[in-house]
Amino acid sequence: MSKLENKKFMVCCANGAGSSLMMKMTLQKVLTKLGVKPAALHHCSLSEGKSAALNYDIVLCARNFAKMFDDAAKKGTIVLGLKNIMSAPEMEQAMKDAGLLD
Amino acid sequence: MADTILQKIVERGHYKFVDKVDSWQDAVRLSTESLVKTGYVSENYYKQIVDCITKYGPYVVFDHYVAMPHSQEGAEGANKTGVGFMRVKEDVDFGKDEDGEQKIARLFFTLAAKDPDEHLDNMNQLMNIFCNEDLLDALMAANTPEDILQAEKDFPPEDILA
Numbered sequence: 617m618s619k620l621e622n623k624k625f626m627v628c629c630a631n632g633a634g635s636s637l638m639m640k641m642t643l644q645k646v647l648t649k650l651g652v653k654p655a656a657l658h659h660c661s662l663s664e665g666k667s668a669a670l671n672y673d674i675v676l677c678a679r680n681f682a683k684m685f686d687d688a689a690k691k692g693t694i695v696l697g698l699k700n701i702m703s704a705p706e707m708e709q710a711m712k713d714a715g716l717l718d
Numbered sequence: 719m720a721d722t723i724l725q726k727i728v729e730r731g732h733y734k735f736v737d738k739v740d741s742w743q744d745a746v747r748l749s750t751e752s753l754v755k756t757g758y759v760s761e762n763y764y765k766q767i768v769d770c771i772t773k774y775g776p777y778v779v780f781d782h783y784v785a786m787p788h789s790q791e792g793a794e795g796a797n798k799t800g801v802g803f804m805r806v807k808e809d810v811d812f813g814k815d816e817d818g819e820q821k822i823a824r825l826f827f828t829l830a831a832k833d834p835d836e837h838l839d840n841m842n843q844l845m846n847i848f849c850n851e852d853l854l855d856a857l858m859a860a861n862t863p864e865d866i867l868q869a870e871k872d873f874p875p876e877d878i879l880a
Contacts, residue, residue, distance in 0.1 A: 630774040633831050634788040637841045645878070661790065662774075678777050680816040699817070700781060702845055 619716045620647065624656040626672040628681060629701075632661030639676055639701040646707050650717075669693050674716070676707070723843040724870045727803045728863040730756060735861055738808040742776075742823075743768050746787045749804040749826040758802075758830045760795035767828075776812035776821040782854050785812070785823035786844065788831070799836040801844065802828040805860055824858050846875035 627643060629636035636659040647654060660668065662681060669675050669688035675695045677685070682697025689695045696710045711717050727733055732752045739745040750764040766789040771778060779785045789796065804826040812821040827844055831837040847853055856869035 630770055630777060631788060631790045631793075633790050633793075633837070634786055634829060634841070635777065637838065638845050641842060641845060680775055680777055702780070702849055 618650060618652050618718060620650065620652040620654070620674075620711065622653065622655045623673040624671065625654050625658070626665060626668065626675050627657075627659040628662050628665035628675065628677045628685075629659075630662055630681070632659060632664065635678060635701050636660065639678075639698070642702055642704055642707055643676060646704050646711075649704070650708075669695075722870065722875075723801055723840055724803075724847070724866055727801060728866055730800060732756065732758075732800055732802045733863055733866065734802070734804040736804065736806050739806055739810055742771075742810050742812045745785075745804070745806060745810045745823070745826065746771070746828070749785075749787055749802055749828040751802075752804075753800060753802040753828065753830050756800075758796070758798040758800045760797070763789065763793075763795035763830070766790075766793060766795065771812070775815055777815070779812045779821040779823050780848060782848070782851055783809075783822060783824040783858060784848050784854065785810070785826050786829060786848075787826060788829035790831075793831070796830045796832050798830060799833040799840065800830050801840055802826070802830070803857075803866065804828070805858060825854060843875070846878050849878050850875050 627636045627640045640659045669685050675685050679697035679699050685695040694714055700706055734752055746767050747764045753759045754761050767787045778787050806824050809822045853873035860866050
C-alpha cells in the first residue's frame with residue numbers, strides 16, 4: 617500500500633485563492649495517477665495553514681513559503697515546497713525525494 | 719458549450735494592451751483597469767494585490783512571462799468573479815525571488831473572485847492556458863481582442879488534468 621494512502625493533505629498559498637487552488641488541482645492529478653485516495657485535501661491561506669499544519673500529514677506550498685512551516689516540519693509534518701506549482705512531474709519527484717513513494 | 723475564459727475576457731471587455739509600464743506596481747494597477755471599469759472590482763482593489771506581493775514576494779509570477787495578480791477569495795473590493803487580461807510588450811520586472819531568479823512578466827491574468835464555483839472553473843481553465851506555451855506566445859503577440867480569440871483557435875488549451 618502506498619505511503620500516501622489515507623493521508624491528510626493541505627495546500628497553502630499567500631491568499632488561499634490563487635496558486636493554492638492550482639496546486640490542489642495538480643495534486644489531485646498526481647494522486648489520481650498514483651491511484652491514491654487522500655483522507656483530506658484542503659487548500660487555504662498561509663495564515664490559516666500555519667496554525668493548521670500540525671493537523672495534516674503533508675503540506676504542499678510554493679518553495680518560497682516552505683520555511684514558514686518549519687515548526688510543523690520539526691513535529692513530523694512533511695512539507696513539500698515546489699518551484700512550479702503546476703508541474704505534476706516536479707510534485708511527484710518531491711514526493712519521491714521525501715520517501716513517500718515506493 | 720459554455721464560453722471559455724478567453725471568450726469571456728473578450729466579451730466583457732476585460733483586456734488591455736500596453737507597450738510598457740513604469741513599474742510592476744503600475745502594471746498591477748493597469749491590469750485591474752478593465753475590471754474596475756465594468757464594476758468587477760473597486761478602484762482600490764489593486765492595492766491589496768500590491769501589498770501582498772510586497773509582503774510575500776513575486777510568487778504570482780509563473781514560468782513563461784505569466785503573472786496572475788490576485789487577492790483573496792471574497793476579498794473586499796471584489797464584486798464579481800472574472801479575469802482581467804493584459805499584455806505588455808516590454809518585460810515587467812517583479813524583482814528576484816528567494817532563489818535569486820529574476821521574475822519577469824508580460825502576460826497578466828488578474829483575478830477577481832466572488833463566486834467560489836465560477837472561480838474554481840476559471841482557475842482550472844487558466845491552468846490549462848498557463849501550461850500551453852504556444853498559446854502564451856500567441857497571446858504575447860496579440861494586439862487586439864480578435865487576436866486573443868484567434869490565438870485560442872490556433873492553440874486550443876487542453877485539459878491537462880484529464
